[in-house]
Amino acid sequence: MKTHIISDAVWCIPIDVDTTELFEGIWPIPEGVSLNTYLVQGEKTALIDLVQDRPEAPRQVETALASIGSDFGKVDYLILNHLEPDHTGWLREFREKNPHGEIIATAKGIQVVKSFYKIHTGLRAVKDGETLDLGKGKVLTFFEAPNIHWPETMFTWDSSSGTLFSCDAFGSFGALGGRLFDDDFNETELKFFEKETLRYYANIVASFSAFVERGIQKLSGLNIACIAPSHGMVWRRDVKRIIDRYLRYVSYSKGAGEREIAVIWGSMYGNTKKGLDAVIKGIESEKIPYSMHRVPNDNVSYILADAFKSAGLVLAAPTYEYAMFPPMAYAIDIFRRKHIHNKTVLYIGSWGWIGGAKKEYEAAVAGLKWNNLDPFDWIGTPTDQDLASLEARGRELAQALKA
Template identity: 25%
Template sequence: MVALTQLTQVIPNPGRLTIETVEIAPQTTAIRCLDWDRERFDIEFGLRNGTTYNSFLIQAEKVALVDTSHRKFEELYLEVVAGLIDPTKIDYLIISHTEPDHSGLVKNILELAPSITVVGAKVAIQFLENMVHQPFKSMQVKSGERLDLGNGHELEFISAPNLHWPDTILTYDHKTCTLYTCDVFGMHYCDDHTYDENITLIEEDFHYYYDCLMGPNARSVLAALKRIEKLDIRTVATGHGPLLQHYISEWLGRYQNWSLEQAKTETLVALFYIEDYGHSEHLVRSIAHGCAKTGVAVELVDLNSAEPQEVRELVAQASGLVIAMPPQSSVMIQAALSTILAAVHKKQAIGLLESGGGDDEPVYPLRNKFQELGLTEAFPPILVKEIPTQATEQLCDEAGTDMGQWLTRDRTIKQIKSINTELEKALGRISTGLYIITAKKGEIQSAMLASWVTQASLEPLGVAIAVSKDRAIESLMHVGDRFVLNVLEEGKYQGLMKHFLKRFAPGADRFAGVKTYPAKNESPVLAEALAYMECEITSRMDCGDHWVIYSTVQTGRVANLHALTAAHHRKIGNHY
């Protein structure tokens, strides 16, 4: 047994940030960045025990750094890395996924080691190109591919999309039997123990983390577990919390059981595409994002690598299907289409996308086949002949939302009927104003009628708005985004209200026939509005089926000082 050494470096810091370096296997060092006092992590978590950001250094004949850390550790982390190795000697930087808490210091590493090769999934490399804004050497890897570092350290990559980002990969070192998992199997927990010695101390945080991050992608969890089931795993090197070593089978078993239970109750949309064919993968992911906003599960399947039995089983389980039209010249892909057609049933919804590959299967003959089999078309065929733009992505996102809303309509009606009658009447007595939220980002713009709006602060001047998670405009309402809050006028709001309440087709212009002019932040101001305010979003809070968006108010104007804001009175409080 190789003796392992531990060095903990504690540097006084007002935010109680410390770094622990631990040799966890031969030629393998964990760099654990301990954030003792963090109370909240993004929107999802209220933290009781802080968190950690774990990074790993493998020093064989070739040197690999697995993930970096959060930007708040910039000075401490770079100092520790430089103490372990000359950064210019690092050959590979493996990106498990590009979420900022793990890739926040990628740009710094590239500056210190300009000849380094960044290794990641295709989507991860694309994301990084937009993040660092500088050229770098890269290696795109797929599931099953390997990278030999020498001295027996052969790294195998395992695709784990949607856990919990679309670009996630796991990395397995065949010499040390260490599985590097980033977010998967992690937890937000910070203490002096490197490993999971005390299961009772951390199991509640482990479960909470799963519920918040992994539970919504239960089917993807099961797919990842299947891909690693034959590996001899002796250490799970997580991206957050203690490393798993003492109770690995117990932790993985819990993921399996929780995910099986969750998958039984989920409404599923299966999305089929061909990687590297046309714009298939990119646009399908936009549709998947729109579906996920409505609370349905999504499963993305590359028909090039999917087994016929896997396709058959997935189609049988799915409530909705999306197909990015594959090349008609491929015999294997035609066989996959035949498998899908043989497995569908008339209670399912279907959506088709022509992805711009040049040799696409004709969309309308296939559409007719699905209609003859009794499937409901969730959105009209999307035809993409040119390079996708932001508008194309918005169209696909909205198409996915339409599919998700169609599939969950019965659940929504059931929820409306389930609330206590007296309670819903009481809630309905909370009166509000009437407003139109308008937003523009790049070449895309959107709008929604809102009534859950209130002033939320005096210093700074700020407003809070509740936005349903399945609204099209939600994609334009993130921290840093800007919008206009248009106030409707009592007695003059009916026309605008009727216009913005109607159902728009995916990608449709919300402002057709409505007089507008641009605000300073470029969002549309409605010419008929009583008043408007230009706002910038500073935070979002998860409130179940809605986001509560808090924004500071930059500027505003009233068109008629003597008019009143339109008032909204409901009879019941469990739906709009």
């Protein structure tokens, strides 16, 4: 496991996680994800964020520490920006290897150390703006950043190197494979990580966009040379690029989505799909770009990413047992949970004898802050008249995005 030098007294140890796992037990990571630990050296040694309790990870961190002449026993302060177990799962074992060091977190973080790991001594709660002097000119400052991603989250700031240890904020899915910095990757690779940053945000952070905005405002007075998140690459060539990207994501949550449409559809025997094809014709006639996802075939993780960034949605699904086609009901429920708000949305679907999907749709989205175009459903195969109406609905949706 490679250790990367960020500045003369700051190192990063990124551990790549297996692609077969589900992140948080839900989200697929076919390209992996990294868990980044940082070491800051003054006269005293601080380790920032730990690793998940996975078979290989702690040993990999240990090997990396050894390569720079350190080990767990030499750590004076373990700073936990965020207590989610992807960064803390190995905490009890760390404590056994290091009984003397102080564990530092916000007051809420310390509560989690106690409740999750039953560790009750050697803990220090820090407040917003509090500093920790490591000696040799290394002074760390802590900034509370609640709900990016859990309530106890904070950022750690090293003013001497201009490095912000931002934990989940500014992070992404995607393993690093031995590289670390934004200048280690070419534009194609950066584009890949951009997609994985969006998916990470939509899956993990989207519900907390208001807090992300406040967190970024808090950073406005800092001269940031380097953003060092706990997942994904470290930004040093173009810090503004990742901050601007996050500001754009915040704007998506307020309704300023990209002028495109995420089409999410499901169909048992093709009747809904026939109607959807007419809607797509209408969208294409207005030259608005769109993405397509079929449920349940496509994982909701990717659907969330496209739905989050798009200003418009088409949801197309038939009636199933007097109600919504179940995989679409699940997708809508995830949109509610993940605060996919302020979208312009068209629902369409076919039914066989009495319907039910449209009624469930209308009830399900009542609280979603969506601009709903008139839903359209029909019996069986769409007639020519239905198809003409559906095409008009597609045009109407596309035009609404241009307004």
